[in-house]
Amino acid sequence: MTIARNKVQFQKGLSEAEFDELYGTEERCHAELARLRWPDGFECPDCGSPGHCMVKRGVRLLFQCNACRKQTSVKAGTIFASSKLPLRLWFKAMHLVTQSKKGISSIELGRRLGVTQTTAWTMKHKLAQVMIERNGAKRFNGNVQMDDAYIGGERSGKRGRGAPGKTPFVVAVATTEDGKPDQIILRRVIGFRKVAIGKFASTALTGDANVVTDALACFTAVTTAGCTHTQIQTGGGAQAAKTPAFKWVNTVLETSSRLWSEPTGPCTQNTCRDISPNSNIGSTVDTASKQ
Numbered sequence: 001m002t003i004a005r006n007k008v009q010f011q012k013g014l015s016e017a018e019f020d021e022l023y024g025t026e027e028r029c030h031a032e033l034a035r036l037r038w039p040d041g042f043e044c045p046d047c048g049s050p051g052h053c054m055v056k057r058g059v060r061l062l063f064q065c066n067a068c069r070k071q072t073s074v075k076a077g078t079i080f081a082s083s084k085l086p087l088r089l090w091f092k093a094m095h096l097v098t099q100s101k102k103g104i105s106s107i108e109l110g111r112r113l114g115v116t117q118t119t120a121w122t123m124k125h126k127l128a129q130v131m132i133e134r135n136g137a138k139r140f141n142g143n144v145q146m147d148d149a150y151i152g153g154e155r156s157g158k159r160g161r162g163a164p165g166k167t168p169f170v171v172a173v174a175t176t177e178d179g180k181p182d183q184i185i186l187r188r189v190i191g192f193r194k195v196a197i198g199k200f201a202s203t204a205l206t207g208d209a210n211v212v213t214d215a216l217a218c219f220t221a222v223t224t225a226g227c228t229h230t231q232i233q234t235g236g237g238a239q240a241a242k243t244p245a246f247k248w249v250n251t252v253l254e255t256s257s258r259l260w261s262e263p264t265g266p267c268t269q270n271t272c273r274d275i276s277p278n279s280n281i282g283s284t285v286d287t288a289s290k291q
């Protein structure tokens, strides 16, 4: 179980008051996490038995199996497991990070949560990490949009290919027949060279994939996986964001850079991309979590 299955973080359009109503107490967050983890009811991870009782150990609430007596924390195996922070704060952090349009600084996040900036920074990066690392084993077929992304440094996004201090990523979005995003893969690569792209393609794509990329030369290496490849001249930058074929890939880039970067002051044309009303960022990422 990873946080990826936790829909809380991606509930779009919930006001802060509504969110607090739903997840404002530790008990409610605990119950929600248990529900997400065991949608058909608790099952002992050791013996598979459903019978259980709740026991309290200090502040911790544990499921105790009636059959083998094993005690299980709902947080075990999740990114919350190693954290001493209450679930309530994690839930709130997920809400704040995913709801803010231009990203939330760790100072602001800390202030809103009542924790130090250092703690807020750690939480933010842990959440971003989970979003990026999941779906590692998934292979795509069908229509796939692929692009290069640079995360970190002064500004994240697609501009300034190869700029220093940035981590290169490949982002691939599998779309349904009617062009809706279905799954995403974000994977770190050494650089945008044919070897790296070929390696990515052979682990992330099947021979049935129809891949669309921009004209960056290294992308021709996706055919390593035996798939069909179409390159589109996009003109780069803001222009690329408007090309329909890259709609979802750009939405994903926007989402991940918001999580990774601190806001850098007022929004300018260079730092922000317009997300059309149809680009439901929440469901893009949420859909991606369903395996």
Ligand SMILES: [Zn+2]
Residues within 6 Å of the ligand: 044, 045, 046, 047, 048, 049, 065, 066, 067, 068, 069, 070
């Ligand atoms: Zn058991």
